[in-house]
Amino acid sequence: MGRYTEGEGIEPIFVSVKEAARALGISPWSCYQLLDEQKIDSRYQGRRRLVSVVSLRAYAEKLPTVPAQTA
Secondary structure (H helix, E strand, O other): OOOOOOHHOOOOOOHHHHHHHHHHHHOOHHHHHHHHOOOEEEEEEEEEEEEEEEHHHHHHHHHOOOOOOOO
Protein backbone atom coordinates (compact mmCIF):
# COMPACT_ATOMS: atom_id res chain seq x y z
CA MET A 1 0.00 0.00 0.00
CA GLY A 2 1.50 3.24 -1.09
CA ARG A 3 4.97 4.27 0.00
CA TYR A 4 5.94 1.12 1.89
CA THR A 5 7.63 -1.87 0.33
CA GLU A 6 8.19 -5.38 1.61
CA GLY A 7 11.93 -4.88 1.60
CA GLU A 8 11.69 -2.21 4.30
CA GLY A 9 10.39 -4.74 6.83
CA ILE A 10 7.95 -2.24 8.32
CA GLU A 11 4.24 -2.80 7.88
CA PRO A 12 2.16 0.38 8.05
CA ILE A 13 -0.27 0.83 10.93
CA PHE A 14 -2.15 3.65 9.18
CA VAL A 15 -2.57 4.71 5.57
CA SER A 16 -4.16 7.74 3.93
CA VAL A 17 -7.81 7.63 2.87
CA LYS A 18 -6.68 7.56 -0.76
CA GLU A 19 -4.38 4.58 -0.11
CA ALA A 20 -7.12 2.79 1.87
CA ALA A 21 -9.57 3.27 -0.99
CA ARG A 22 -7.04 1.94 -3.48
CA ALA A 23 -6.36 -1.09 -1.26
CA LEU A 24 -10.08 -1.91 -1.09
CA GLY A 25 -10.63 -1.20 -4.79
CA ILE A 26 -13.18 1.54 -4.12
CA SER A 27 -13.35 5.30 -4.60
CA PRO A 28 -12.12 7.69 -1.89
CA TRP A 29 -15.73 8.91 -1.57
CA SER A 30 -16.88 5.34 -0.81
CA CYS A 31 -14.05 5.03 1.70
CA TYR A 32 -15.26 8.17 3.48
CA GLN A 33 -18.73 6.60 3.63
CA LEU A 34 -17.29 3.50 5.33
CA LEU A 35 -15.48 5.77 7.78
CA ASP A 36 -18.65 7.77 8.51
CA GLU A 37 -20.58 4.51 9.04
CA GLN A 38 -17.76 3.35 11.36
CA LYS A 39 -17.18 0.20 9.29
CA ILE A 40 -13.48 1.03 9.25
CA ASP A 41 -11.49 2.99 11.84
CA SER A 42 -9.41 6.11 11.54
CA ARG A 43 -7.36 8.51 13.65
CA TYR A 44 -6.19 12.04 13.10
CA GLN A 45 -2.63 13.31 12.88
CA GLY A 46 -3.23 17.03 12.98
CA ARG A 47 -5.82 17.60 10.26
CA ARG A 48 -4.85 14.49 8.31
CA ARG A 49 -7.19 11.50 8.60
CA LEU A 50 -5.39 8.16 8.68
CA VAL A 51 -7.11 4.79 8.23
CA SER A 52 -6.21 1.78 10.36
CA VAL A 53 -4.78 -1.08 8.27
CA VAL A 54 -6.08 -3.60 10.83
CA SER A 55 -9.63 -2.31 10.36
CA LEU A 56 -9.25 -2.50 6.56
CA ARG A 57 -8.27 -6.15 6.81
CA ALA A 58 -11.11 -6.90 9.26
CA TYR A 59 -13.62 -5.20 6.94
CA ALA A 60 -12.33 -7.12 3.92
CA GLU A 61 -12.58 -10.43 5.80
CA LYS A 62 -16.27 -9.75 6.56
CA LEU A 63 -17.19 -9.16 2.92
CA PRO A 64 -19.33 -11.94 1.42
CA THR A 65 -17.67 -14.50 -0.83
CA VAL A 66 -20.74 -14.84 -3.08
CA PRO A 67 -22.90 -12.13 -4.66
CA ALA A 68 -26.04 -11.03 -2.84
CA GLN A 69 -29.27 -12.57 -4.10
CA THR A 70 -31.67 -10.18 -5.79
CA ALA A 71 -35.41 -10.60 -5.52
